[in-house]
Amino acid sequence: MSRVPAQAPGGAPTIREVAEAARVSRATVSRAFSRPDLLRPETVAHVRAVATRLGYTPNIVARGLSTGRYATIALVVPDIANPFFPPLVRGAQRAADAAGYGVFLGDSDEDAEREDSLLARFTGQVEGIVLASSRLDAARVRRHAERRPVVLVNRDLEGIPRVLIDPTGGINAAVDHLADLGHRRIAYVSGPHPSWAHQQRRRALRRAVAARQGLELVTVAARRPTYDSGVACVPALLATGVSAAVGFDDVLAQGLLAGLAAAGIPVPTHFSVVGCDDGVAATTAPPLTTVSAQTGEAGRAAVELLLGVLGNADVRDARYVLDTHLVIRSSTGAVSASRGG
Amino acid sequence: MSRVPAQAPGGAPTIREVAEAARVSRATVSRAFSRPDLLRPETVAHVRAVATRLGYTPNIVARGLSTGRYATIALVVPDIANPFFPPLVRGAQRAADAAGYGVFLGDSDEDAEREDSLLARFTGQVEGIVLASSRLDAARVRRHAERRPVVLVNRDLEGIPRVLIDPTGGINAAVDHLADLGHRRIAYVSGPHPSWAHQQRRRALRRAVAARQGLELVTVAARRPTYDSGVACVPALLATGVSAAVGFDDVLAQGLLAGLAAAGIPVPTHFSVVGCDDGVAATTAPPLTTVSAQTGEAGRAAVELLLGVLGNADVRDARYVLDTHLVIRSSTGAVSASRGG
DNA sequence: TTGTAAGCGTTATCAC
DNA sequence: GTGATAACGCTTACAA
Numbered sequence: 001m002s003r004v005p006a007q008a009p010g011g012a013p014t015i016r017e018v019a020e021a022a023r024v025s026r027a028t029v030s031r032a033f034s035r036p037d038l039l040r041p042e043t044v045a046h047v048r049a050v051a052t053r054l055g056y057t058p059n060i061v062a063r064g065l066s067t068g069r070y071a072t073i074a075l076v077v078p079d080i081a082n083p084f085f086p087p088l089v090r091g092a093q094r095a096a097d098a099a100g101y102g103v104f105l106g107d108s109d110e111d112a113e114r115e116d117s118l119l120a121r122f123t124g125q126v127e128g129i130v131l132a133s134s135r136l137d138a139a140r141v142r143r144h145a146e147r148r149p150v151v152l153v154n155r156d157l158e159g160i161p162r163v164l165i166d167p168t169g170g171i172n173a174a175v176d177h178l179a180d181l182g183h184r185r186i187a188y189v190s191g192p193h194p195s196w197a198h199q200q201r202r203r204a205l206r207r208a209v210a211a212r213q214g215l216e217l218v219t220v221a222a223r224r225p226t227y228d229s230g231v232a233c234v235p236a237l238l239a240t241g242v243s244a245a246v247g248f249d250d251v252l253a254q255g256l257l258a259g260l261a262a263a264g265i266p267v268p269t270h271f272s273v274v275g276c277d278d279g280v281a282a283t284t285a286p287p288l289t290t291v292s293a294q295t296g297e298a299g300r301a302a303v304e305l306l307l308g309v310l311g312n313a314d315v316r317d318a319r320y321v322l323d324t325h326l327v328i329r330s331s332t333g334a335v336s337a338s339r340g341g
Numbered sequence: 342m343s344r345v346p347a348q349a350p351g352g353a354p355t356i357r358e359v360a361e362a363a364r365v366s367r368a369t370v371s372r373a374f375s376r377p378d379l380l381r382p383e384t385v386a387h388v389r390a391v392a393t394r395l396g397y398t399p400n401i402v403a404r405g406l407s408t409g410r411y412a413t414i415a416l417v418v419p420d421i422a423n424p425f426f427p428p429l430v431r432g433a434q435r436a437a438d439a440a441g442y443g444v445f446l447g448d449s450d451e452d453a454e455r456e457d458s459l460l461a462r463f464t465g466q467v468e469g470i471v472l473a474s475s476r477l478d479a480a481r482v483r484r485h486a487e488r489r490p491v492v493l494v495n496r497d498l499e500g501i502p503r504v505l506i507d508p509t510g511g512i513n514a515a516v517d518h519l520a521d522l523g524h525r526r527i528a529y530v531s532g533p534h535p536s537w538a539h540q541q542r543r544r545a546l547r548r549a550v551a552a553r554q555g556l557e558l559v560t561v562a563a564r565r566p567t568y569d570s571g572v573a574c575v576p577a578l579l580a581t582g583v584s585a586a587v588g589f590d591d592v593l594a595q596g597l598l599a600g601l602a603a604a605g606i607p608v609p610t611h612f613s614v615v616g617c618d619d620g621v622a623a624t625t626a627p628p629l630t631t632v633s634a635q636t637g638e639a640g641r642a643a644v645e646l647l648l649g650v651l652g653n654a655d656v657r658d659a660r661y662v663l664d665t666h667l668v669i670r671s672s673t674g675a676v677s678a679s680r681g682g
Numbered sequence: 683t684t685g686t687a688a689g690c691g692t693t694a695t696c697a698c
Numbered sequence: 699g700t701g702a703t704a705a706c707g708c709t710t711a712c713a714a
Contacts (some may be wrong), residue, residue, distance in 0.1 A: 012465065014707055025685050029708055040683060047435065061466045062707035065690050067404050072466075075446075080431050086422045093421075093448050102462065105416075105446040107434050120441065124353065124404050125413075149351070227624045254624055261626065283568045283595055285602065285626035355691055366701045381699060406706050462696060598690030 010182055022050040033339060035059050060102075073306060074122035074129045075299075076106040076115060076152075083279035084295060085132065088153070088326045091299030092130060097256045100305050101127075112136050119144050128306045132299075133153070133197070150307040153298055155196050161309060162319040163301045165197070167276065170211060170324030171204035174246060175212065177289070177326060183244040183272060184337035185216045189256060191225045191248030201276060201291075217241060222252055230255015234263055238327055243335045244262030244272035250281045253288055257331065268333030278327055287329035294322050354395045363391040374399050387439060403445075413471045414647060415463035416640075417436050417447040417456060424592060424620035428617075429473060429494070432640030434630060440648050442468075448602060452478050460485050465468035469647045473495070473640075474538070492647040494639055502576015502650060502659040506538070508617065511665030512545035514614045515587060517551065518630070522584040524561030524613060526557045530574055530597060532566045533591030539589055539616045542632075546587060557585060563593055575604055584676045585613035591622045594629055598672065609674030619668060628670035635663050 007320060019026045024047060031038050032047035039047075047201065050056075069150035075092050077085045096103045102143035102220045104122055114134045128149035134141055138157055144150055145160050148211035152162035170264070178186055188205050209217040222229045230252040237245055237256065247253030253275035257267060265271050267286060275281050278292035301320050308315050349660035360367045364366050365388060372379050373388035380489075388669050391397075404412035418426045430446065437444045445463055445502055448454035453476045463470060471492035475482055478500055485491055493503035519527055528547050543560070550558040559581045563570045569592040578597065588594030594616035598608060606612050610628060616622050619633035642661050649656050 015709095016707080026708080027710080029683060034709075038683075043683080043689090044537070050713095057461070057465055059465050059707050060462075061402055061411065062406055063709070065403055065707080068690080070402065071446075072479055080421075080434075081427045083424075086427055090421050090448070093446060094450075097447075097459070102445050102466070103432060103447075104413075104443050105430070106438075106444075107431055109435075118438070120398070122403075124398060124400050125443070160687085161683090226705045251624075258626065259626070280624075283592075283621075285599065325354075335694080355704085356693095357691080367691090368693080368702080369700060371691095375693075377699070384699080400691050403706090404693070406691080406708090407693045409706080 003246075005227075007206045012059075015056070015058070018047065018051050018054055018125075019058045021054060022047050030058075033232045034063075039112045053240035062089055070125060070127050072102045072104060072204070072301065074104040074106060074119075074126045075132065076108055076118055076122075076129065076134070077132045078108050078110045078115070080105070080107045080133055084249065085276050086280070088132060088294040088299035092303045092337075095300040095307075099303075101303075101307070108135060110135060114138075115219070116140060123147050123156075127310050129308055130302045131196070132302070135194075136155050140153045149306060149309040150259075151309070153302050156319075159317055159319075162307050163298050163305060163320040163322065165293045165295075165298055165322050165324060167197075167201045167324050168204045168207075168289055168294075169186035170202065170276075170293075170326050171246075174289070174291055175215070175325035177328065177332060178244050178272060178274070180213060181213055181244075181272065181333060183242075184214055184335075185218065185221050185240070185242040186245075187218050187237055187240055187242040187245040188249045189220045189222050189230070189237065189245055189252055191222070193251070197276075201248060207231035220278045222244070222248065225249050225252045227251050227255040227258070230257075230260070231259040234259030238263065238265070243270075244274070244332070246274040248276060248290060250275035250277045250284070250290055252283045253290070254280060257284055257288070268331050271335045272332040274332060281327070281329065284331070286331050289329045289332040290327055291324050292327045293324050298322055306312070351399075354397045355400070356397070359388065359392050359395055359397045361390050362395060368386060371399075383589070386426055387447055393420035396677060403418045410593070411466060412441055413443045413466050413467045414644065415445040415447060415460075415467045416473065417449055417463075417470065417475070419451045419502060421446070421447050421448045421455070423591065425618050426473065428620070428636040429640035432637035433471060433644045434640075435650075436641040436644035438643075442648070443645075444472055447478060451476060457481060464488050468651050469645045473641075473643070477537075488649040490647060492650070494643050496532055497660075499563065500658055501663075502646045502656050504639050504661040504666060505635075506634045506639055506663050508538075508542045508632055508634075508665050509545045509548075509600075510589075511634075511667050513540065513549045514667035515630070515632055516546070516556070517614070518669065518673060519585045519613060520553055520556060520583075522581075522613065525555055525676075526559065526581070526583040526585075527562050528559050528578055528581055528583040528586040530561045530563050530571070530578065530586055530588045532563070532593070538617075542587075542589060555664045561586070563589065566590050566593045567594050568596040568599070568622075571598075571604070572600040575600030577604070579604065584611075585615070587615040587617070589617060591616040591618045591620045591625070591629060591631055594620060594631070594672075595625045598625055598627070598629070609672050611675040611677045613676075615673060622668070622670065625672070627672050628669045630673040631668055632665050633668045634665050639663055 018062035132153040275290035281288035281290035448457035473494040592635035617633035623630035
């Protein structure tokens, strides 16, 4: 067989060349890297020296083919351009890197079919998969989880390890905060209905409001969790007569801020807005009071959970819950006379 | 030898099992997928049917080991959390996916050493590399380019294919725009000195200002291209007595906006701000007038260039230049009486 | 402690 | 048109 050498340009040296140069067998070279404890120290030193001189690095792909350990995981997100994900991706990639793992990134573009085909493709070449805010139905997620270890982020499926961002703490604090400021009627500007995060946030809000005397919650449906959609929601929001709103996420809340400004309603003196995620909240105008989530930590935790599964740790049904807290900035204030709840 | 099977959970079928079930040789199964034109149509159909029944998919890693074609590229960025990169990553991943390639993502965390080690790791398992806004010195970039095909984004090294975002068009338009509004003295709030993008923007600004009568450019050094740094720059910016500023990027410009607001300077009536990139410009308050770059397109183009190189297209010294244009929003206005240039 | 050789799943060469 | 078989680069029983 004579094909294009795998390491085409530069022709990276193989284990065989190192073996010949060091006058040992290929097995010995292999062991000098993967099981040095089995070799005489001098042998290890000698082989390593020769390898370095030749610029040899073990070929991870070939090793993977032999051992089944590809040292690679996949991370699939619905939309890397959504500010929620970059910190998560960063945390995940960093944790993987620290463990010597490479990360395949997949962007499903919010599309279940696309996500499905990305996963099908990855299955053959990764050891495990982190699925963040999956758009797949439970059955399909489980199907993939049968073929490869899967860790979910913000999706709660029994039997599949998952890291969940629990909005309860932050939402409770937000409702307390708004109540303290004198708000009585509060709106939730909703997220995408099938989203786990949306379900959780809505439920947490309902409970928080129900637990406090004299508060009322109304829901305003946003078309999509985008800035533009937030802007567009403002008339409907104002029509409800509330004096404060909690947005599904920061981006939506930022749109609310812009729409309110356009409508001539000053924030926070005449209307209060709370965001979620703390992704862009620090840089809005005014800076958003928001339910802060540890997004990067979620990415990190998901990867560590996955590595745990791969290392046979019995975390089959792990459920790692990250809590949230309220960060008070400048988009919330005392209820005004004109719009008191 | 009896090790953990490569496709551990679920045990994906191999080419051998399909061959046996279909009563043909492994070679025939292989050809049914990679060179169906060499087989009788009925054979192809039969093999494919059996494969489907068994749930067989060719193992990309094994194929890669045999052919040297891993169907995988690497994309390395300095900081995925910087809003400039997510659209680029998205464009790149999409283009790669369309060509059947997987994307390894690396985040160098703005650190050259880290970037170096990421690249060392990727070299053995990818066909080529896209290096966006590399923090590596030219020598090191070239060293990597010797081992694997590399395409650069926003870095201009002769002999290495690159896609460049040329700020000239947008900057010229921005200077015209500001001049038309009556501004005479304009500040450039600078980016990181070693950055190619910064060098280009500064040079384009200098030229644009020099080409027009009665304009003057001053430079204000930002510590880093961040929101906070933009806020912190405002006193120095105001001390220069200019009436308008162009920020290195949108994030920095957004900080300027916030700092100006905090200083009680209304934008755009008393001060004008222009950003760069058009990453977050549409959602600032007020919405930023900005030099819009086709970030996603840059990612797409880089990948296609790389795939071209891999397909032996002779683009060794390709230099793909994307131009920019000015998007006028609400952060620029006529110079005020009090701060006229 | 080290070497031999089989095998990971695929493709390419060469027969038939 | 299809089948043997060696090879891709590496790891790992098993022997020595």
